[in-house]
Amino acid sequence: MPKISVDDISQYSSSSNGGSKASFFALKNDKDYAFVRIMHTNKSDFDVNVVHSVVVDGKQKKVNCLRTASEPTANCPLCAAGERIQTRMYVHLLQYTQQQDGTWVAEPKIFDRGRDYIDKIGTLAETYAPLHATVFKVVRNGKAGDQTTTYEFLPMPPSYSADVYPYYEDDLQYEPALGSAVWDKNKADLEYYVENKEFPRTGDNANDVQRRPAPT
Numbered sequence: 001m002p003k004i005s006v007d008d009i010s011q012y013s014s015s016s017n018g019g020s021k022a023s024f025f026a027l028k029n030d031k032d033y034a035f036v037r038i039m040h041t042n043k044s045d046f047d048v049n050v051v052h053s054v055v056v057d058g059k060q061k062k063v064n065c066l067r068t069a070s071e072p073t074a075n076c077p078l079c080a081a082g083e084r085i086q087t088r089m090y091v092h093l094l095q096y097t098q099q100q101d102g103t104w105v106a107e108p109k110i111f112d113r114g115r116d117y118i119d120k121i122g123t124l125a126e127t128y129a130p131l132h133a134t135v136f137k138v139v140r141n142g143k144a145g146d147q148t149t150t151y152e153f154l155p156m157p158p159s160y161s162a163d164v165y166p167y168y169e170d171d172l173q174y175e176p177a178l179g180s181a182v183w184d185k186n187k188a189d190l191e192y193y194v195e196n197k198e199f200p201r202t203g204d205n206a207n208d209v210q211r212r213p214a215p216t
Contacts, residue, residue: 030140035160036096038136047174051063051085051182054083057198063193064178064184064185077194078193088113088114091111094171104166106167108174132167135155139151
């Protein structure tokens with residue numbers, strides 16, 4: 001199923017619980033932090049998808065759900081097989097890393113979050129409009145493996161300007177999650193997976209996000 005509207009989220013139940021292969025944003029330990037820009041403007045451009053988790057070659061992957069909330073479960077083979085759906089928000093970031101010469105270099109990242117972060121990021125979008133103009137310090141609160149880990153977004157002062165923490169207008173034209181972080185499979189592929197616990201070996205299953213070349 002394609003990207004859904006924020007207004008449609010309440011229609012879906014959710015269970016708690018991909019660029020280059022290094023494209024997912026992660027902070028591993030308690031109090032780890034990073035400086036980022038959130039490359040969204042408002043709620044209308046949030047990248048929210050309804051997905052299933054599947055295991056491929058021993059690894060968890062996200063795959064699109066083929067039905068809308070009002071359609072029968074038979075429209076999606078994974079739903080028909082009893083697989084739970086998840087509502088996931090894919091937050092598109094620029095993560096800044098300081099170089100030896102003191103300059104900061106931005107790298108596009110995807111932050112895979114559950115539906116509880118939709119309101120949190122939405123509040124930031126309303127408070128710091130346009131959202132991508134503010135640099136945030138993201139702090140992890142929770143030890144490695146802690147399922148109750150949370151992330152705090154701390155706005156940085158105006159001195160954290162685009163001159164020091166650069167971005168380009170092209171960075172707002174990010175690769176959507178569907179087809180990159182989320183595998184986009186058709187009904188026949190999903191029917192094959194239900195029967196065989198793998199997808200047809202007719203192409204490259206590693207649907208990685210394609211990182212854009214650096215702007216000049």
